[in-house]
Each structure stands twice: as structure tokens, then as C-alpha cells.
Amino acid sequence: MTDIKQKQVDMMSVAKAANVSTSTVSRYFNHPELVKLVTRRRIETAVRKQGYIRNRAAQTIHGIRSGTIGVIVPTLDHAIFAEVVQSFSDTVAEQGFTILLASHGYDQQREYAILRKMLEHRVDGIVLTGLDHDVAVFRLIDSQTIPSILMWNYADDARYPSIGSDNNSAGAMIAEHLLSQGHRDIACMFPPTRGNDRAQARFSAVMETLTDAGVSVPDHWQLTTVYSISDSKRDTLKLLNRTDRPTAIICGNDILATGALYGAAAAGLRVPDDISITGIGDFKGSAEIEPALTTVRIPAKRIGHEAGLALSAAIINPGSVATGLHCKPKLIIRSSSRPLSEA
Amino acid sequence: MTDIKQKQVDMMSVAKAANVSTSTVSRYFNHPELVKLVTRRRIETAVRKQGYIRNRAAQTIHGIRSGTIGVIVPTLDHAIFAEVVQSFSDTVAEQGFTILLASHGYDQQREYAILRKMLEHRVDGIVLTGLDHDVAVFRLIDSQTIPSILMWNYADDARYPSIGSDNNSAGAMIAEHLLSQGHRDIACMFPPTRGNDRAQARFSAVMETLTDAGVSVPDHWQLTTVYSISDSKRDTLKLLNRTDRPTAIICGNDILATGALYGAAAAGLRVPDDISITGIGDFKGSAEIEPALTTVRIPAKRIGHEAGLALSAAIINPGSVATGLHCKPKLIIRSSSRPLSEA
DNA sequence: AATAGTTTTGCAAATGTTTTCATAAATGGA
DNA sequence: TCCATTTATGAAAACATTTGCAAAACTATT
Known part of the structure; x- marks a missing residue:
């Protein structure tokens, strides 16, 4: 007696409390204009009091959208x-x-x-x-x-x-930008392209644009770096510590570019005086970083x-x-x- | 005749195709060990052929978890x-x-x-x-x-x-850290605390810790800045261009701290030589930024x-x-x- | 007050499953 | 081969709703 049977509230129990049929309760929710005002009030009270929450699962099996x-x-x-x-x-x-x-x-x-x-x-x-x-x-x-x-x-x-x-045009844009600035010794740092058509498209567009302009990127300037600032900082540092150094690095996204910026700083190079670095994406913070990042905005x-x-x-x-x-x-x-x- | 009635595939149609009842199909999914191997095979074929996909909505109304x-x-x-x-x-x-x-x-x-x-x-x-x-x-x-x-x-x-x-201890930690380093002229930059108990807790813990140590933060060193690198860069710049300048800025999170770092750079100050800046959170990139950010890691x-x-x-x-x-x-x-x- | 029309409501079937219970089929021991 | 088990299956009720249809309750008109 002390313990109330915590009966699940369903439309049935609301209907009972409001003294109407379940059909009317259903209509109250789905087509309120078909229900008389006073009935509506009564149902509303019952819903409130019982804390009834509609069951979308039950609606969904009637072909109604799941939402x-x-x-x-x-x-x-x-x-x-x-x-x-x-x-x-x-x-x-x-x-x-x-x-x-x-x-x-x-x-x-x-x-x-x-x-x-x-x-x-x-x-x-x-x-x-x-x-x-x-x-x-x-x-x-x-x-x-x-x-x-x-x-x-x-x-x-x-x-x-x-x-x-x-992403093809994004890649082409940034490559063209650097070419137009006279760069010919260009390194590329991209994420692994497997299962990632975005990165794949950007990368191939960059390479194609460069090749068309007669610029080729030596293998050891083609870096594959996972999406991580620390990895790209490390890889950039390694790249820049070689004797032959590119005048620009095209990065597959702004995260890689951010790491590259840090890597260049760590290598004691000034950006853009000693080397240009670009991203793709225009992430938050790319405009504020020092130096502000040249990139392609993907909205x-x-x-x-x-x-x-x-x-x-x-x-x-x-x-x-x-x-x-x-x-x-x-x-x-x-x-x-x-x-x-x-x- | 040409146009096949694209009958919705349900358990019924699978059952029909496999020549069993819906009960058996249901069991095939939920208690396969109760179904004979050859029947299982037949059902599997029918499921495959019809591309049947179970309807979780229909399950859910039986009190089964929605998943x-x-x-x-x-x-x-x-x-x-x-x-x-x-x-x-x-x-x-x-x-x-x-x-x-x-x-x-x-x-x-x-x-x-x-x-x-x-x-x-x-x-x-x-x-x-x-x-x-x-x-x-x-x-x-x-x-x-x-x-x-x-x-x-x-x-x-x-x-x-x-x-x-x-977050209280996170706030206290960072405040203690700066106090232990001898800082007494400390500014705070926090996001709006309304509806944000995390920021609220951090902020009040910082203020309490400072007050307990006899350090008070003048009003104009208490900045409220929305979660944005550019805003915090701007606010920091404004703060640092005043004649009275703190020796440290406690930021409510690493994003604000990142902006503060940029703002300090823009103001021509070196971090940490001229000013210390700290964050809370230890976001990605906080370890790689120059200078690497002192912060409190929230895992x-x-x-x-x-x-x-x-x-x-x-x-x-x-x-x-x-x-x-x-x-x-x-x-x-x-x-x-x-x-x-x-x- | 009776009729026609309109509005409001309830009944019952339908939705796609699961599950209980009963029955049918297979298996094993004598 | 027969009977007792065990295993596999189906029929039907249940789940929480929606909805078509028909009945009931109003309104307006005469």
C-alpha cells in the first residue's frame, strides 16, 4: 500500500485521467484543431499532472517520420x-x-x-x-x-x-598562389590520403598544378604527416634541417600548417622572409596566429x-x-x- | 504490371519468403540458438535478398532498449x-x-x-x-x-x-602556481560565466586563492572575453597597452590563453620574460605553441x-x-x- | 420542436515487432 | 515400434500509438 505502483504513463493513462479516449489524446497532439477547447484543457491538465511524454517509437511504426x-x-x-x-x-x-x-x-x-x-x-x-x-x-x-x-x-x-x-580547386588555388609569387622549390605536407578523398583531391590538385607549371616536387619533399600539430612540427623541423631547403611549404590543412609554422620557428627561420607556409581550411585561430596564415577558406x-x-x-x-x-x-x-x- | 509494387520489406515479408512465421524470424534475430540451422539459413537468404532492416522503433515499444x-x-x-x-x-x-x-x-x-x-x-x-x-x-x-x-x-x-x-581545484592550482612564482600583479581573463558552471568555478577558485594570499585583482584587470582567439588577442592588447601592467595573466581556458599569447606578441612583449600567461584545459596544440603554454590539463x-x-x-x-x-x-x-x- | 448540418468523439483496425503458450516434429531409449 | 523427452515452430496477444469511419453531440434554421 505504501509503495505506489509506478505505472508507466502512456496515452491510455492520460486518456483515462482526462476522461476521453486515446484517439482524442492522439488528436490533441497531432491535430489540436479537431479537439474542443474544453477537452483540450482537460487533456492538457492530465498530461501535465502525469508528466506524459509522447513515445516517438510508437509513432514511427505508423510511417510517421522519426524526426x-x-x-x-x-x-x-x-x-x-x-x-x-x-x-x-x-x-x-x-x-x-x-x-x-x-x-x-x-x-x-x-x-x-x-x-x-x-x-x-x-x-x-x-x-x-x-x-x-x-x-x-x-x-x-x-x-x-x-x-x-x-x-x-x-x-x-x-x-x-x-x-x-x-577540394581540387582549393588545392589548385593555393599552388597557383605560390607559383604566382615565384616559388619553384616547394615542399608538400599532406595527411594520409587513404579513405580521405578530401586530402586526396587537394594533394593531387596541388601536384598537378605544380607539374603543369613545370615544377616537380622531389620525393623527400613530399611529406605524409598525420593530423597533429606536434607531428607536423617535428616533420617540418626535420625537413628544414636538411641542406637543400624549399622556399615554400604547402600544407594539406591548417593544423599541419600551424605545426609547420612552429617547426620553422624552432628551426630558426622567419616566416615569410625565409620560407612561406600555407594551409587549407582557414580554421579558427589561423587568422590570429603569428604570422597570420595564408590559406584557402573552406566555409x-x-x-x-x-x-x-x-x-x-x-x-x-x-x-x-x-x-x-x-x-x-x-x-x-x-x-x-x-x-x-x-x- | 511493369512497375513492381515496392512493398515495404518488413518481418512479415521475410517470413513469407522463408516460409516461416514472423515469430521464427524474430527469434532468428534475437535468439538464434532456438532456431534450427536449416531454417536459419533459409531466413538469412530471405533477409539478404529482400534487404530487410530491422525496425528498432517497433522493438522499442516492447520496452526493449532503444540503443x-x-x-x-x-x-x-x-x-x-x-x-x-x-x-x-x-x-x-x-x-x-x-x-x-x-x-x-x-x-x-x-x-x-x-x-x-x-x-x-x-x-x-x-x-x-x-x-x-x-x-x-x-x-x-x-x-x-x-x-x-x-x-x-x-x-x-x-x-x-x-x-x-x-574546476575549482583547476583554478586554484593555476593561481597557486603563479603565486608560488612570486607574481602579485595578476590579471584574469575569463569567459562569461552565465550558464557556464565550469568557467564560474574556475574563476571563483582563482579569485579566492588570490585573495587568500592577499592579492587583489583590480577591476580593470578582470577581463570578460568570449571564447575566441581574436577577441582575447584584442582584449589582451588593450590591457597591455595601459601604463600599469600585470606580470601575469590567468586565462580561463587555453583558447583565451592562445589569444593572450598573440596579444602579448603584438604588444611587443616577450613571454615569459616580460609577462607570464597561463591557460586551463591543455587543448591540442597548447604544448606546441611558442612559447609552450603552462596550463592545467583537463583530461x-x-x-x-x-x-x-x-x-x-x-x-x-x-x-x-x-x-x-x-x-x-x-x-x-x-x-x-x-x-x-x-x- | 423538428430537421439538417456541423463539430466532436469513440470504436476498432492497423502498424511491426516480441513473447508466451501450445502444438508439432524430431530424437532417444526401451 | 512405441513412448517420453527434447527441440523447433506457429498462433495470438501485447506493445503504444494513429486513423478511417461512424456515432453522438451540438448549432442553426425553420
Whole structure:
């Protein structure tokens, strides 16, 4: 007697308390205009008193949207993905969606498993990062009827609508910038490109642009460095302690460039007087670092926002097809690069 | 005739194709050992061929766990939260959980709304960031039966088990460090403390420690600066351009400290010779920046991991009560601070 | 007061699973 | 070969909702 049977509150118990049927309670939530004002009041009171919370799972099996969007990123450890996820999440939250988030750590097998799990949850839409994915991933999405988009990169021939920046042009831009400043002895530091089409595209565009200009990068000036300031500082130091030294280093992203800046300082070189260093991304802090970093801006916030708009529109309006959008990268020239002075 | 009725694949259609009842298909997934090998094979084939994906929503209404954990953070824009979320997510993913993630941007009202939505989704557990939350938030969680923990901060008297660092001791540590080095003219730069119990705790601990040592911080040396390198650079510059100048600046986190470092450089001061600057957090890059930053390490990865372990254990084993854990902050002395030289 | 029309409500079927219980099939020992 | 077990399967109820349809309760009109 002392211990109250902590009966689960469901629509049934609300209905009982308000002296109506469950149908009416359901209508109270979904089509309130069909319910008489006084009844509405009564139900509202019952809901309040019992602390009733609707069960989306039960709604979802009626084909009603789950209100979730699956977001799959390689990792959140890179500030830049966190930023894009944040702005995506904020945007879709306004339309009432919550995100199911998971990261695969650049492992395609894991991406497939995550995707399956998200489909089990009956997400209303899927966002993948980058253009390249396992064929099984594409097949699985194709077999479903939910919209999905590729975020971060852009390409018109992408498998799904893509919203992001063209990493090829980002790479080409920065290479052209250094070439136009007269640099010909250029080193490259890029992250491992395996499972990372962004880095791959940037790298190949840089190399192509340089080759087209008749500049070749010797093997020992092509550094592969994991995404880490300390590693890139170390590798840069090693590079700059050789007798033959480049006049510029193109880094695959701003984190690597930041490490390279520190490495140059540690090697006793002044940037940009002794050496130019560039990044790609325009991360937070890149404008403030000393010297301010020349880089290519990839508009993460905007990409996340546009992707959120596009996907939620595609979900809400099932007829429409989401359309890709190129958020153009932009060359930002700051103080870490300068024209090669005459020898 | 040409157009195949794209019948939704459900357990029913799989059962039909495999010539068994839905019960058997259900058992195939949940208790395979109860199903004969040859039947299992037949079902497997049917599942494959039809591309059947289980419907977790339908399972969830049977009181089965949803397999989701709600994670609510102030924002992902701060690398540090992204890191803790990443490691939390990885940890619980191993136990088969997926996270529902949302951020409230330091708005308590929004936190409540997000929480409600997550409960509608019948998350199996809830993670909140920090110790302080609206009383309505606590009440709502209390009215449910799911476990929940507070991540990031630690306090033994917290409302729910807390896993994180004690920001009071972090603040005290860094203040003591500078005092022990002989500094008495100390400025403080902290983010707005409203809705941010972490910053609040750090700040009050710093002030208390200083006051106890007989050091008072004049108002115009108490800077409130939003979490941004550029703002803190600007504010630092302004501070250092006054005639009276502190010998040390305690910053509420490493981002502010990074900006302060840049600001000092821009003001033509050498760190640590002319001024000491400290952070709190030990973010990525803090060890590599020039000069390497003296700070207090808050072990984000570990916090996320431990929180993930604790919460998934509490979910899987409903009897047990999750217990809090203090991941101790640690003073990391690097090159951005040094004993005050005799005048 | 009776009728027609409109608004509000409830009944019951449907949704995609799981699970209990009962039955059918296979197995083993005599 | 028969009976008692054991193993494998199916029927049906349960889960928490939504929704189509029909009945009931109002309103307005005469």
C-alpha cells in the first residue's frame, strides 16, 4: 500500500485521467484543431499532472517520420568537422530534427555498420562526409527511400547531391598562389590520403598544378604527416634541417600548417622572409596566429547550414530532390606567404 | 504490371519468403540458438535478398532498449567538447549504442526542450555537460527511470553521478602556481560565466586563492572575453597597452590563453620574460605553441571514455547505480610562465 | 420542436515487432 | 515400434500509438 505502483504513463493513462479516449489524446497532439477547447484543457491538465511524454517509437511504426537525421563523420576530433556538425545540427534542429551522430575513424567497414544501425533507427535522412564511400554503402542507401546528401566536398557528378567545397580547386588555388609569387622549390605536407578523398583531391590538385607549371616536387619533399600539430612540427623541423631547403611549404590543412609554422620557428627561420607556409581550411585561430596564415577558406559553417537546409527540405517535401551546392573555397592571403625575393 | 509494387520489406515479408512465421524470424534475430540451422539459413537468404532492416522503433515499444544515448552539450564549436563527445561516442558504440546529440548554446530553456525531445525518442540514458542545470531539467529526468550522468565537471555532491574534473581545484592550482612564482600583479581573463558552471568555478577558485594570499585583482584587470582567439588577442592588447601592467595573466581556458599569447606578441612583449600567461584545459596544440603554454590539463578523452563506460554499465545493468569519478586535473608547467625576476 | 448540418468523439483496425503458450516434429531409449 | 523427452515452430496477444469511419453531440434554421 505504501509503495505506489509506478505505472508507466502512456496515452491510455492520460486518456483515462482526462476522461476521453486515446484517439482524442492522439488528436490533441497531432491535430489540436479537431479537439474542443474544453477537452483540450482537460487533456492538457492530465498530461501535465502525469508528466506524459509522447513515445516517438510508437509513432514511427505508423510511417510517421522519426524526426532524426543520421550524420556520419570521420571524426569529431578535427575542429573543422565539429564545426560543420554543429551548424548542421543547429539548422535541422529548427525544423524539429535531432541528429544521430557517429564517427567511423576513416574506416569504410565501420561506416557501413553505422549506416545499417541508423537505418534500423529509421532515420529520416542521411548525411555522409565526403564523396567516396564503399559501394555497399551506396547500395544500401539506394535500397531505401530516404534522402541523403554528401557533405563537405562538392562535385557535380557525385553519387548524391553534394554540398561543400571543391577540394581540387582549393588545392589548385593555393599552388597557383605560390607559383604566382615565384616559388619553384616547394615542399608538400599532406595527411594520409587513404579513405580521405578530401586530402586526396587537394594533394593531387596541388601536384598537378605544380607539374603543369613545370615544377616537380622531389620525393623527400613530399611529406605524409598525420593530423597533429606536434607531428607536423617535428616533420617540418626535420625537413628544414636538411641542406637543400624549399622556399615554400604547402600544407594539406591548417593544423599541419600551424605545426609547420612552429617547426620553422624552432628551426630558426622567419616566416615569410625565409620560407612561406600555407594551409587549407582557414580554421579558427589561423587568422590570429603569428604570422597570420595564408590559406584557402573552406566555409564549414555555411556548408553545415546549407546541408541542413537542403536535407530537411528534402525530407519534409518528399517529392523534391535535394540539389547539390558548391560553397566555393576562397584564397585568403595573409602574412605567412610572400613573393620570393630575388636571390 | 511493369512497375513492381515496392512493398515495404518488413518481418512479415521475410517470413513469407522463408516460409516461416514472423515469430521464427524474430527469434532468428534475437535468439538464434532456438532456431534450427536449416531454417536459419533459409531466413538469412530471405533477409539478404529482400534487404530487410530491422525496425528498432517497433522493438522499442516492447520496452526493449532503444540503443540510443542522449548527449547534450553547450556547443561543439569548442574543440574540447568535440573531443569529449568523440571519446564518449566511441566508447558507447562498442556496447552497441548510438548517440543522439544536441547542443543548447548555453541556453537553459533550450536544454529543457532538447531533453524532452530525447525522452520522446526513449533514449536509454542521458548525459549532461556540467553540474548546473535548470531545476526543471532535473525534475524531468527524475520523473523518468533512465540513468543519467553529468559529464565534464566533478563534485561529490552533484545531483547525479558526475564524471570529470573539479574546476575549482583547476583554478586554484593555476593561481597557486603563479603565486608560488612570486607574481602579485595578476590579471584574469575569463569567459562569461552565465550558464557556464565550469568557467564560474574556475574563476571563483582563482579569485579566492588570490585573495587568500592577499592579492587583489583590480577591476580593470578582470577581463570578460568570449571564447575566441581574436577577441582575447584584442582584449589582451588593450590591457597591455595601459601604463600599469600585470606580470601575469590567468586565462580561463587555453583558447583565451592562445589569444593572450598573440596579444602579448603584438604588444611587443616577450613571454615569459616580460609577462607570464597561463591557460586551463591543455587543448591540442597548447604544448606546441611558442612559447609552450603552462596550463592545467583537463583530461577530456579520459572523461568521455569513463563517462561512456559508467553510463553504458548503468543502462545494461539496471540495478547498479552509476558512480561518479574524479578525473583529476593536473598542472602542466611549460614555458609561458616563469618566476618573477627581482625588480 | 423538428430537421439538417456541423463539430466532436469513440470504436476498432492497423502498424511491426516480441513473447508466451501450445502444438508439432524430431530424437532417444526401451 | 512405441513412448517420453527434447527441440523447433506457429498462433495470438501485447506493445503504444494513429486513423478511417461512424456515432453522438451540438448549432442553426425553420
